[in-house]
Amino acid sequence: MKSRLPKVLHPLAGQPLLSHVISTARRLNPEHIIVVYGHGGEQVPAAINRDDLIWVKQEEQLGTGHAVAQAMPEVDDAETVLVLYGDVPLTRQATLEQLIGCSADDFGLLTVNLDDPTGYGRIVRNNKAQVTHIVEHKDATEAERQIHEVNTGILAGNAGRLRGWLEQLNNDNAQGEYYLTDVTAMAVADGLTIKTCQPDSEMEVLGVNSRAQLAMLERQYQRQQAERLMAQGVTIIDPARLDIRGEVDIAQDVILDVNVILVGKVRLGEGVYVGPGCVIKDSTLAEGVQLQALCVIEQATIGTDAHIGPFARLRPGAELSAHTHVGNFVEIKNSKVGEASKINHLSYIGDSDVGERVNIGAGVITCNYDGAYKHRTTIGNDVFVGSDCQLVAPVEVGDGATLGAGTTLTRDAPAGELTLSRAKQKTVQGWKRPVKEK
DSSP, X not given: OOSSSOGGGSEETTEEHXXXXXXXXXXXXXXXXXXXXXXXXXXXXXXXXXTTEEEEEESSOOOHHHHHHHHGGGSOTTSEEEEOOTTOOOOOHHHHHHHHHHXXXXXEEXXXXXXXOTXXXXXXXXXXXXXXXXXXXXXXXXXXXXXXXXXXXXXXEEHHHXXXXXXXXXXXXXXXXXXXXXXXXXXXXXXOOEEEEOOSSGGGGOOOOSHHHHHHHHHHHHHHHHHHHHHTTOEESOGGGEEEEEEEEEOTTOEEOTTEEEEEXXXXXXXXXXXXXXXXXXXXXXXXXXXXTTOEEESOEEOTTOEEOSSOEEOTTOEEOTTOEEEETOEEESOEEOTTOEEEESOEEEXXXXXXXXXXXXXXXEEOBOSSOBOOEEEOTTOEEOTTOEEESSEEEXXXXXXOTTOEEOSOBOTTOEEOOOOOOOOOTTOOOOOOOO
């Protein structure tokens, strides 16, 4: 990977590769999830800090068989062991359930047929099509290298038997490592039948060994997410230009334009439109919301039929009621905006409570920070705030009040009245605009 970051912490869809594997394993309802990490890989348990994980350190990297052996003290003999890999993120739950099922009485291997099997261990079968052993590519004969069925490394079997086989491993091979694959021949020698099953797609078992492979699996993952959503009634303008980096719940007749990024827990109600280039993180958009181009929405809630953007930013704590309008270059943070209120141009609304049917003009700022503390602004119903006003919090504007353009409000404005604060206009006779000297 050419990186200081351990490979299994490189992100796919916004989550470390290892997190994808752990999430799939967790859905199988296992008794334990044991993660074996390498010497110097302390970043891994620090980054993925989960109470339901057992961490085991492999002090020396002596091969996959040696790695699994480090975990075996945590496993009872009667249990079934499923071996997964931290850099193989796309294996489906259904595929693993099938593998566990076929290993109930014997020994199960997940294999796959590849057009180009170079580098993979080959599945060697006898004339009855029974698996006899696995041979690594470096140790394979020319005839064995012509085999296209390869070992994925993912296996399942009885813990007690596996423990005994691991104890018999040796490193007499081209790489001088203890191969987990060697237990296959031992299982055959003990009279077990090796059961094999295959995934629906080879993408399920592809690992990551370079940034190019990571990018390829990223697009595969995103394509799967897009196809799932389209099957549920979501329109995606270009499935190749959608990124989902979390858990999304999207109703039917939602339209996602190009280059949309959905992060964390995102809920989109029926009929929502998300314009090109929008980023939505940990937010809920109710039915009929129209989100125009290039908006950033984070930890916000938007009510029914609201119109947002283009170029709007809703920061954490923004709560917009139904039929609100938020326009271009408007930023809202930690504020509630009442039904049918409009903030359409170049304004900042922070730490505020805005009533219903309020019209906030261009360039309005709620001055919420005094350099040490945040203060709230309260704006009542049916208020009109003229352009270029500054509301210096804490301050309250009563129902039906009007603030004239250019007002700097430092005291409460009474309900139903026009409040102004402007310097007297004057013309300075003879004033000359500065010019550059030649």
